[in-house]
Amino acid sequence: MTTGSSRDISTPIFAAIFAAIGALVIWDTTTYTDADSYVFPRTIASVMIALSVLLAIQWGLGWARASENGVSQKPISQSILRRLALVFAMIAAALLMPFLGFLATGMLTFAVILLAAMYDPWTPYRLIVYPISGAVIVVGFYLLFSKVLKVPLPEGTWAF
Amino acid sequence: MAAVENLLAAMSPLNFLLALGGVIAGTVIGSLPGLTATMAVAVLVPITFSMEPASALILMGAIYTGAIYGGAYSAILLNTPGTPSAIATTFDGYPMAKDGDGDLAVTLACIASVVGGLVGATFLLILAPPLASVALAFGPVEYFWLAIFGLSLIAALSEGNLIKALMGGCLGLLLSAIGVAEVSADIRLTFGSQVLVGGIETVSALIGLYCVPVLIDLVATPDKHLKVSTQSKGLRLREALEISWRGKFNLVRSSIIGTLVGILPGAGGSIAGLVAYSEARRSSRNQERFGKGAPEGIQATESANNATVGGGFIPTLVLGIPGTPPDAVILGALLVQGVKVGPNLFTSEGSIVYTFIWGLFLATILMLPTGLIIGRYAYRSIIAIPKALLVPTVAFMTLIGTYSIRNSTSDVVIMVILGTLGWILGRFGFSASPIVLGLILGSIAEQGFVQAWTIGAATEDLPGMFFGRPISLAIIAMIVISLFGPSLVRLFTRAISKEKTP
Structure with a gap:
C-alpha cells in the first residue's frame, strides 16, 4: 500500500488516455470493409483498454508507488x-x-x-x-x- | 567452399573499410556520455540504405559493437557510463582509474570486449542456422505468439510497471497498423490525414523514439565540462594480457551470459553486464575487492555487454524478433532494403548472412587496435566536444537521415512528434522499447493473427487454431512464465520467509 504523498496522479490520467485511444481505434475499425483489416487492431485495442482498466485498478488499490510506476521524479520546469x-x-x-x-x-x-x-x-x-x-x-x-x-x-x- | 567465399567477401577492401569506419564511429559516439549504442546505430543507419545488404549489415554491426565498447571509456575515466551497457563498468573501472590504473582498466576493457564480441559472434555462427531450421516448422499462429512472447519479455524486463510496458507494446502494435492494410487495402487509423496514409515508416519512428528524447534531455542541462584527471602511463598491454589470461574462465563465462541475455528480446547490454558482474563477484575468491577496483569486474561487464551483439543477432536474423534495441533499428533498416528477415533468410540469402557474420568477427578483431588507440590518444579530445555543437549535430543527422529514407518531409515531422511523445511517455513510466518492439513486430503479429483467424474461422475451430498446436502451447507457456514468473517467485519467497519467521 502507499501513502497519499507518494501517489502520482499521472497514472490514472494515462490509463484514461490509453483507454480513449483504444476506443477510438475500435470506432475507426467499424468503417473497414474487410474482416482482415479490423480483426487485429480491434483485438489489440480491446487488450489495451483492458490493460488501462487494470492499471487504474492497480493505482486505485494503491499497489504501486510513483517510483514503481516508473514516473520520473526530476523537475520538468528546468530549461x-x-x-x-x-x-x-x-x-x-x-x-x-x-x-x-x-x-x-x-x-x-x-x-x-x-x-x-x-x-x-x-x-x-x-x-x-x-x-x-x-x-x-x-x-x-x-x-x-x-x-x-x-x-x-x-x-x-x-x-x- | 561457400564458407571461404563468404569469408573472402567479408574481407573485401570495401567491407574491411566499412568495418573499420563503423568501429571507429561507434566507439566515438558510444564514448560520449548520454549517447547510446542504439542512438549510434539509429543516426548512422540511413548511410547504409544505398549499400549492398551484407555491407550495410557489416557497417551497422561494426557501429553497434564499437559503441558498446566505447561506453567503457567514460565509465572508467569519468565514472559516467558512456552507454547504459557500461553501468557496471563504473563499479571497478573508476576505482582503478582513481588508483592511477585507468590505462590498464581501459586496455582490460578492450580485451574483454573483443573476447565477448568473438564469443557472441561464434554463437551466432553456430546456433543461428540450426535454429533457423527449427523455425521453418513455425506456422502463422506460432509467429503471432512469438511476437507476443517478444513483447511480454520486453515488458517483463523493462524497468517500472509491467502493465504500462504492455500498454506501450499495444500502442506500438497499433502504430504499425496505421496506413493502407496489406490484404484488403482499407485505409486504417488515419482519421482523414493524408500524411498518415503511407503509414509510419519504421526506421524514422525508431530514430524519433530513440534519439529525440535523448536530445530533449541533453539540451536541458549545461555541459559538464568533463575532464580526465588520471595521468597516462601507456597502454600496459602486456600486463592487461596477463590479467586477462588469468581471468579467462571469468571472460568466457561472462561472454556466454552476455550471449544468452542478448538472445532474449529486449534485454540488452546493461542487463547482461549487471548479471555477469554479480556472477563474477559471487564466484570470486576475492569478493571484497569488487567495487574497489577489481579487474575481474571490468572483464565480466565488458565481455558480457559485447557478447550481446552476436547473441542479439540470433533472434533478429532467425525469427525477425530483435534481441536488443540496436537490433530493432538494424531490423528496420533491413526491411527498408527489402531483405525479408526470418528462417528462410539462411537458405534464400545465405551469402548475405554468412558474409555479415564473418564481417562481425572482422569488426570485433579490429576493435582491439582501434579501441586501444582511441582510448590512448583520442578520448580526451572526444569528450572535449562541447554540447552546443554535439546536440545540433545529432539533431541534424536525425533530420537528414529520416528524410533520406523515403524523401519525405512528413516522415521527419512524424519522427519529431513521435520522439517528443516518447519523451513525455518516458517521463510517466512508459519506456520506448516496448513501443518500438510493437512497431517492429506489428506486421509479423498481424499477418500471423489474421491468417490463423481466417483458417480458424473457416474450420470453425478458432480456439483450437490459437491454443491447440503444440509449438503454440509451448510459446504461450513461456509468455505466462515471463509475465507472471517473477511475481510468483517473489510471492513464494515471501511465503517461505514468513514461515521461517517465528
Missing part, C-alpha cells in the same frame, strides 16, 4: 524553453525544407539548436569556431547524402 526550442526547430526544419532547400534549412536549424544548447558565455574563440564547425558539419553531411549516397535532397522553391 523547458530550450526543450521547446529544439522540438520546434526540428519541426520547422521539416516544414521549411521544401521552400528554403535542405542546405539553407540545415544551416538555420543548426544555428537555432546551437543557441538552444549553448550555456557557456560567447567568447571570441567560440564566436568564430562554433559557426564554422556548424557550417562544415551541415555542408559535409549535405554533400555525403546528395553527392555520394545520391539522395535527392530538396532544392527549395525559394532557394537563391
Whole structure:
C-alpha cells in the first residue's frame, strides 16, 4: 500500500488516455470493409483498454508507488524553453525544407539548436569556431547524402 | 567452399573499410556520455540504405559493437557510463582509474570486449542456422505468439510497471497498423490525414523514439565540462594480457551470459553486464575487492555487454524478433532494403548472412587496435566536444537521415512528434522499447493473427487454431512464465520467509 504523498496522479490520467485511444481505434475499425483489416487492431485495442482498466485498478488499490510506476521524479520546469526550442526547430526544419532547400534549412536549424544548447558565455574563440564547425558539419553531411549516397535532397522553391 | 567465399567477401577492401569506419564511429559516439549504442546505430543507419545488404549489415554491426565498447571509456575515466551497457563498468573501472590504473582498466576493457564480441559472434555462427531450421516448422499462429512472447519479455524486463510496458507494446502494435492494410487495402487509423496514409515508416519512428528524447534531455542541462584527471602511463598491454589470461574462465563465462541475455528480446547490454558482474563477484575468491577496483569486474561487464551483439543477432536474423534495441533499428533498416528477415533468410540469402557474420568477427578483431588507440590518444579530445555543437549535430543527422529514407518531409515531422511523445511517455513510466518492439513486430503479429483467424474461422475451430498446436502451447507457456514468473517467485519467497519467521 502507499501513502497519499507518494501517489502520482499521472497514472490514472494515462490509463484514461490509453483507454480513449483504444476506443477510438475500435470506432475507426467499424468503417473497414474487410474482416482482415479490423480483426487485429480491434483485438489489440480491446487488450489495451483492458490493460488501462487494470492499471487504474492497480493505482486505485494503491499497489504501486510513483517510483514503481516508473514516473520520473526530476523537475520538468528546468530549461523547458530550450526543450521547446529544439522540438520546434526540428519541426520547422521539416516544414521549411521544401521552400528554403535542405542546405539553407540545415544551416538555420543548426544555428537555432546551437543557441538552444549553448550555456557557456560567447567568447571570441567560440564566436568564430562554433559557426564554422556548424557550417562544415551541415555542408559535409549535405554533400555525403546528395553527392555520394545520391539522395535527392530538396532544392527549395525559394532557394537563391 | 561457400564458407571461404563468404569469408573472402567479408574481407573485401570495401567491407574491411566499412568495418573499420563503423568501429571507429561507434566507439566515438558510444564514448560520449548520454549517447547510446542504439542512438549510434539509429543516426548512422540511413548511410547504409544505398549499400549492398551484407555491407550495410557489416557497417551497422561494426557501429553497434564499437559503441558498446566505447561506453567503457567514460565509465572508467569519468565514472559516467558512456552507454547504459557500461553501468557496471563504473563499479571497478573508476576505482582503478582513481588508483592511477585507468590505462590498464581501459586496455582490460578492450580485451574483454573483443573476447565477448568473438564469443557472441561464434554463437551466432553456430546456433543461428540450426535454429533457423527449427523455425521453418513455425506456422502463422506460432509467429503471432512469438511476437507476443517478444513483447511480454520486453515488458517483463523493462524497468517500472509491467502493465504500462504492455500498454506501450499495444500502442506500438497499433502504430504499425496505421496506413493502407496489406490484404484488403482499407485505409486504417488515419482519421482523414493524408500524411498518415503511407503509414509510419519504421526506421524514422525508431530514430524519433530513440534519439529525440535523448536530445530533449541533453539540451536541458549545461555541459559538464568533463575532464580526465588520471595521468597516462601507456597502454600496459602486456600486463592487461596477463590479467586477462588469468581471468579467462571469468571472460568466457561472462561472454556466454552476455550471449544468452542478448538472445532474449529486449534485454540488452546493461542487463547482461549487471548479471555477469554479480556472477563474477559471487564466484570470486576475492569478493571484497569488487567495487574497489577489481579487474575481474571490468572483464565480466565488458565481455558480457559485447557478447550481446552476436547473441542479439540470433533472434533478429532467425525469427525477425530483435534481441536488443540496436537490433530493432538494424531490423528496420533491413526491411527498408527489402531483405525479408526470418528462417528462410539462411537458405534464400545465405551469402548475405554468412558474409555479415564473418564481417562481425572482422569488426570485433579490429576493435582491439582501434579501441586501444582511441582510448590512448583520442578520448580526451572526444569528450572535449562541447554540447552546443554535439546536440545540433545529432539533431541534424536525425533530420537528414529520416528524410533520406523515403524523401519525405512528413516522415521527419512524424519522427519529431513521435520522439517528443516518447519523451513525455518516458517521463510517466512508459519506456520506448516496448513501443518500438510493437512497431517492429506489428506486421509479423498481424499477418500471423489474421491468417490463423481466417483458417480458424473457416474450420470453425478458432480456439483450437490459437491454443491447440503444440509449438503454440509451448510459446504461450513461456509468455505466462515471463509475465507472471517473477511475481510468483517473489510471492513464494515471501511465503517461505514468513514461515521461517517465528
